[in-house]
Amino acid sequence: MEVRVLRYFIEVVQERNISNAAKRLHISQPTLSRQLMDLEKELGITLFERGHRQIKLTQEGYYLYERAQEITGLVDKTETDLQSQKIISGTLEIGAGESTAIQPVMTVIGTLLKEYPDIKINLVSGDSDLIYQRLNNGTLDFGIIMGPEKLLNYHSISLPQKNIWGILVRKDQPIAEKEKITPQDLIGLPLLTSAQSKQQDVFRSWAGSLIDQFNFIGQYNLIFYARLLVETGACVALTYQNLINITGTDLAFRPLTPTVTDQNNLIWNKNRQLSNVAQVFLNRLTEVQ
Structure with a gap:
C-alpha cells in the first residue's frame, strides 16, 4: 500500500x-x-x-x-520536520476543546507567526478522545485537555486560566431569572451536555445524588450546534462561560453555584521528540507562564 x-x-x-x-x-x-x-x-x-x-x-x-x-x-x-531542522519552520499542530481560557496559548502562537514567517499553524477542535488519539499517532504536537484527566503518559503544563461551568438558556425561561444555578434548579429540566462533562467526577461531585434526577436529553461536541437547539427553547445546555458571544441575543449564561471550574492542561507525548517549531513554541509558552 x-x-x-x-x-x-x-x-x-x-x-x-x-x-x-x-x-x-x-x-x-x-x-x-x-x-x-x-x-x-x-x-x-x-x-x-x-x-x-x-x-x-x-x-x-x-x-x-x-x-x-x-x-x-x-x-x-x-x-x-526533517527538512526544517536548521531553521524555525514547519507546521505547529495543536488540538483543543472549546475554551476561551486557552487565549494565552493563542497569544504565544500569534507572536511566533509574526516572528517566524515560515511557521504554519494547524488548529484542531475536538474532545479529549480525539486529542489523545492524535497525540499518540503523532499527528498532533500538543493537546489542550480540559478538566481532571489522567496524564501519566504525557508531559503537561497547567495553563493559568480556568473554565467556569454554567448553563446556556433562553432569557424567557423561568430558570434564567436566577443569577446562579444550584443542582436542585436543574431537576426535571431537559439538559444538553458533552459526554465528557457528564462523566467527570468534578461535575458529579457538584450535583451529588441529584444527578440521577437530571433529564439528560442529549450530548454535543461543539457548542455552536448546541446553541442553535437552546435557541428553540427545547432545552438548556451545560457549558463553559464566554464560549460564544450572546450579546444582543435571546440567550443568557448563568453560572453554577457552588462554583465549578475546570483546569486547562497543555500536554504532549513523552515518547515522541518535538520538532524544532514545537520546541520553540514550548519554550516561549514556558517563559510567559
Whole structure:
C-alpha cells in the first residue's frame, strides 16, 4: 500500500469522480482506475460503489479514507520536520476543546507567526478522545485537555486560566431569572451536555445524588450546534462561560453555584521528540507562564 496511491484515493473520494480526480492529479483516467483496482485487489476489499456519474464509498472505503488522511498527514509532517531542522519552520499542530481560557496559548502562537514567517499553524477542535488519539499517532504536537484527566503518559503544563461551568438558556425561561444555578434548579429540566462533562467526577461531585434526577436529553461536541437547539427553547445546555458571544441575543449564561471550574492542561507525548517549531513554541509558552 503506497502513500502515492493513498493520495490518489483521497483525491478521488474528495472529487467523487475519477475523471475529475485524474485531471487534478495530472494522470490519465485509465491509469488512475487501474491504480485503484490494484489497491482493492491488494487489500482484498471493494472501496467504491461505482455509478454513472459519481462514486460512493463502501463501509471499508470510509474506513480507509479516514486512515489514509492520517497516514498522508503524518508523512507530510515527518518530511516537513526533517527538512526544517536548521531553521524555525514547519507546521505547529495543536488540538483543543472549546475554551476561551486557552487565549494565552493563542497569544504565544500569534507572536511566533509574526516572528517566524515560515511557521504554519494547524488548529484542531475536538474532545479529549480525539486529542489523545492524535497525540499518540503523532499527528498532533500538543493537546489542550480540559478538566481532571489522567496524564501519566504525557508531559503537561497547567495553563493559568480556568473554565467556569454554567448553563446556556433562553432569557424567557423561568430558570434564567436566577443569577446562579444550584443542582436542585436543574431537576426535571431537559439538559444538553458533552459526554465528557457528564462523566467527570468534578461535575458529579457538584450535583451529588441529584444527578440521577437530571433529564439528560442529549450530548454535543461543539457548542455552536448546541446553541442553535437552546435557541428553540427545547432545552438548556451545560457549558463553559464566554464560549460564544450572546450579546444582543435571546440567550443568557448563568453560572453554577457552588462554583465549578475546570483546569486547562497543555500536554504532549513523552515518547515522541518535538520538532524544532514545537520546541520553540514550548519554550516561549514556558517563559510567559
